[in-house]
Amino acid sequence: MPLPSILAPSILASDHANLAAGVKFAASLGLTWVHIDIMDGHFAPNLTFGPQTVAALRKNSALFFDVHLMLDEPQRYIEAFARAGASQISIHLEPAYDHAATLARIRALGCRCGLVLNPATPAAAARPLLDQVDLVLVMTVQPGFGGQSFRRDMLPKIAEIDRERTARGLGFRLEVDGGIDLATGPECRAAGADTFVVGTAFYGAPDPAAVARAAAAW
Ligand code: DX5
Numbered sequence: 001m002p003l004p005s006i007l008a009p010s011i012l013a014s015d016h017a018n019l020a021a022g023v024k025f026a027a028s029l030g031l032t033w034v035h036i037d038i039m040d041g042h043f044a045p046n047l048t049f050g051p052q053t054v055a056a057l058r059k060n061s062a063l064f065f066d067v068h069l070m071l072d073e074p075q076r077y078i079e080a081f082a083r084a085g086a087s088q089i090s091i092h093l094e095p096a097y098d099h100a101a102t103l104a105r106i107r108a109l110g111c112r113c114g115l116v117l118n119p120a121t122p123a124a125a126a127r128p129l130l131d132q133v134d135l136v137l138v139m140t141v142q143p144g145f146g147g148q149s150f151r152r153d154m155l156p157k158i159a160e161i162d163r164e165r166t167a168r169g170l171g172f173r174l175e176v177d178g179g180i181d182l183a184t185g186p187e188c189r190a191a192g193a194d195t196f197v198v199g200t201a202f203y204g205a206p207d208p209a210a211v212a213r214a215a216a217a218w
Pocket residue numbers: 010012013035037068141142143144145146147148177178179180197198199200201
């Protein structure tokens with residue numbers, strides 16, 4: 001049985017002068033997650049939010065904060081984001097640091113942990129860590145900016161990770177991030193994804209409520 005689908009609106013695409021309103025808006029539609037992109041200008045060529053932003057949003061919201069760290073040295077910031085109120089902290093596989101220890105640290109701090117793969121990173125690279133994560137995030141664009149086109153060539157990677165999950169009886173969520181909309185979301189669902197980050201196609205939609213309703217049926 002596939003896991004029920006979850007839509008995680010990415011506040012990167014919301015009004016940065018009123019982020020709390022973007023989070024509240026998601027909650028008002030009955031959504032339970034928001035996705036928060038953290039970039040350091042090194043791992044990804046952009047700068048976004050920090051722990052203080054997450055803490056400020058946490059004061060106004062009980063939603064599940066899905067925090068995606070796009071950092072060269074994520075291990076240095078785990079504690080700060082956990083303390084700020086992250087519900088889940090996801091770290092990339094590409095930089096060199098102790099991934100297993102960092103995932104364990106995230107859990108020890110009371111958060112769920114996720115592992116993220118860039119488009120160029122093969123599914124096989126995540127294999128040794130799959131039994132230690134609550135979520136695997138397959139990037140369907142190169143990290144850095146919202147509004148990019150979905151990489152359809154990522155569908156086989158999603159399917160490969162889903163097959164491995166079933167074969168090993170693991171229960172992690174399989175999330176996709178980048179260019180997800182009403183057309184590409186169902187394609188990812190068919191490939192095995194169950195958790196959908198949607199930025200531009202949610203906050204930029206004429207009727208985000210319709211997007212939320214549609215995604216509930218993916
Ligand atoms: C990209 C970020 C995404 C981004 C997705 O680097 O990780 O979470 O907000 O935005 P859209 O849905 O517009 O592609």
